[in-house]
Structure formats: structure tokens, C-alpha cells
Amino acid sequence: MKKLFFLAFTSLATISFAQDDLLSMLDSVQKPTSNKVFATFKTTKVINAQSTETVKKNCLDFHIFHRFGNIGQESGGGFHSLYGWDNISDVRISFDYGLTDNMTVGFARSKQNELLDFTFKWRFLEQTTNESVPITLCLYENMAITPMTFTSLYAGTTENSDAFSDRLSYVNQLIIARKFSSRLSIELLPTYFHRNFVKGLTNPDNGATQDNDIFAIGFAARYKLTKRSAIIVDYFHEVSQYMTGNSQITYYDPIAVGWEVETGGHVFHLDLTNASGLNENNFLTGTTDTWKKGGFKLGFNISRLFVF
């Protein structure tokens, strides 16, 4: 019986091979291409958080970010500011240029703290469709300079000499992302933020002083609703004794939710967030508004890509 089966099977296999198509023969000679997963996110930023997207080689990404004032009455918004419309929390304009498809350098200017920042992003590992690489890894570095006046820089301190180094702060971030399906992408952002100068304030409740170094963990996600629109969210949590349970200045974790629309060369984001700052150097240690008291603002990000 077994023998018969074997015979039948062999002849069957031979027949099927005789009429075998060239396509399956191709499969054995043509190496299955391992494609890279693309469009994990749509622009270089999710909302406040950086994404693993870079600017393609020789392209320039021009980005305008805007955050209006708080919407809620309790946080300075309400009817008389047209729910924050009349106020500007922060404006950031950035230019990012793709040195290679995976390496981007950028320059930006923000209203808050008059920050001028230089950024570097390097995507050194890309997720592949065949799962041999399950995640995308990206390194993001920025150095920000605040050119604010001597008086405002050192306000509230006894400092009387102006050192240039006091104006610098740095963000170091590893971005770990995975596109789970054509709709869902999620990333984690372990972050190390260093400021050369802090005012040395003390938390009156636990005695901790302001730290020069702060570790934070970020989370961001994008869920595509249609081919050209998506829901986006991001969140950061800072690990700081000084910022925890501080009754003098209450700090909150920055949370943002947004709606993303893509129209050919432009990508628009319409966001709601309690963070007033637009880059890590500002929002990680400067988010003092809470959603509970209407301390969230409307914002938008617009990205325009120029191809040379």
C-alpha cells in the first residue's frame, strides 16, 4: 500500500513538473527580495515626538509647526481669547535635508526660549517585509542654543557671568519602531536630555533639586484610517524627582493626539496637546498645563517636501 502510494506520488510529481511553470522555477533562481518596510510614519515628526522617518536623499523638508494658546478658561483660554486662538504657545520652523536616504541634518528655530537647534537623525536599521529585521532603529540627536537675553536666561538666580555653554542643551534619542500592519505603527523613544544650565530650583515637597540630566521615555503611534489620513498620538514620561509632586510648579506628561492628512506633496497634522513647546528641549521639562483644566491647545504641523 505504502509502495503504491509512493509510486503514485512520484508519477504525480513528475507530471506536475513536466507541465511545471517557469514561474515556480523562477522562484528557485530568483532570490526572494527582502523589501524594506516603508512609510512607518508619514513625516519626520509624529506630533511632538520624532518619528523614524528621514528625509530622502537630496530632498528638503520644510516644516511649520504652530501651537495656539490653551483652550480652557481655567488655563487662560476661553471665550475672550477665542479658545486659545489669539495666543501663541510656540511656533517652530524647520528645514531638514536628506544627506542619504537614511541620514538627515536639520536646522530649526522655535519661538519658545528662542531656540535655535541643529538636528541629526540616522536610521541605521530598517524593518523588512520578510521579518528578518522586525524593527526600525533610529538615532536622533539635537543641540539647541538659546540666544535669549542675559536677564531672562539668569532670571531668579544670582549668576552674574554669561557663559555661552549655559545656553546649550542636548537631546539624545533612540527610536524603536515597528509597523505592525499597513495601518498600525508604534514606536518607543528612550530619551536622554541634558541641559548645561539649570536654575537649581528645589522641589519644596521632596527637596529634590532641578536636574541637568533627565531621562524620559516616549511612546507614539499612528493608525491609518484611509489611504491618506491617519490618527496619531504621542506621549512622554520624564523620570525626575524634581518634577514629581512639585506643588510650586506642577509638571505634567506631554500628551498629544492628532489627525493627519496627506495631499501629495504636503502632509497636514491637526493636533491637540497639553505641551506648549514644540521640541524636546522645551516640552520635556516645560509642560505645566493639564488636560483636566482645559490646558490643551490646538496646533498644526505642515510638512512640504522639495525634491531637487
Added chain:
Amino acid sequence: MKRILQTLTLVLGVGYAQAQIYLAKECEISFFSKTAVRNIEGVNKTAKPILSTQNGEIAVKISVQGFKFPDPLMQEHFNENYMETDKIPNASFKGKVNEKIDYTKDGENKVTVTGKMNIHGVEKEVTLTGTLTVKGGAIILDTKFMVHLADYNIKIPAIVTADLATDIEVKLNSTLELFKK
């Protein structure tokens, strides 16, 4: 037992194949969309057409993500919105040369190839025209044909109808050599 069987079929198969299978050494597939507003062009060099001189069968399988565009944004849109390469990574064609060709004799032959074209997961019976040139042991395939996007369920949103043609010109040029393993 299964292993023996596999080895057997493989040995037999390869032995059988070696004599008359030609495989591409190089291949360039390009497409061109032309409208009054803009021209869009993509080139793919990753495919390897295969041809059997015994029965004139031709097959080609294309990794669609292998199409390169001068504009990276277009490339992303092509993959994400039109070809949906994350779900449908390949396109293929399998057909048969209708004419009798003497593959031992150098010369250019005008040929028609009838077979199944599979693009964007939709299969269609098509007949392509082109030339098949035998030259010093190599076979050169050259063809140009039109692809009507709607036939393959590739939808063009209203906002880009001015930018993207409804019919795309596709060209294939490939040099095939006797395939030895």
C-alpha cells in the same frame, strides 16, 4: 522518503531544464505615465525573465517595490497608495510565444506572446507584441505595451487625475543567456 523524492525531482528537473532554459542576465522594465501636467517614470532592474526554447514559454516575476523613481515621494505613493506593495508585492507574466522560432539561428524575429498578466493581484489574458532576437547564443527580448490601470483595479483619486495617466506605457528589455546551475 520525501527528501529522496525531492532530490529525485530536482535532479531530473534540472537535468531536463538545462538544455533549453534561458534566464535573464540583465533586464530593465520601465513604465511611463504622460499627462499634460507631469510625466512619471519608474525603472525596475530586479526582474529576471525566463524562457523555454522547447515550447516558447516565457515567464517573469517582478518585485514591484523594485521600481525606482527620480522623485522619492512618488515612489512612496506608488507603493503605498496605488500598487499596495505591502499586500501585493509581486507582479508577473506567464505566456507563450505564438510563432515558431529557430533559436539556433541568429536574427531578429517579430513575435507575439499570449499569456496571463498579473498586476495588483488581478489576472488578465493579454497578447504582447515585440521582438525576440537571437544573437550569439543569447536571446534579447524587447517589448512595449500599454496597461490600462482600471483593468487591474488600480484606482486613481480625483485629485490626481490630472497628474496620472489612465494608461501606462510599459517597456521591457532583457538579455537572456542559457541557464546553467
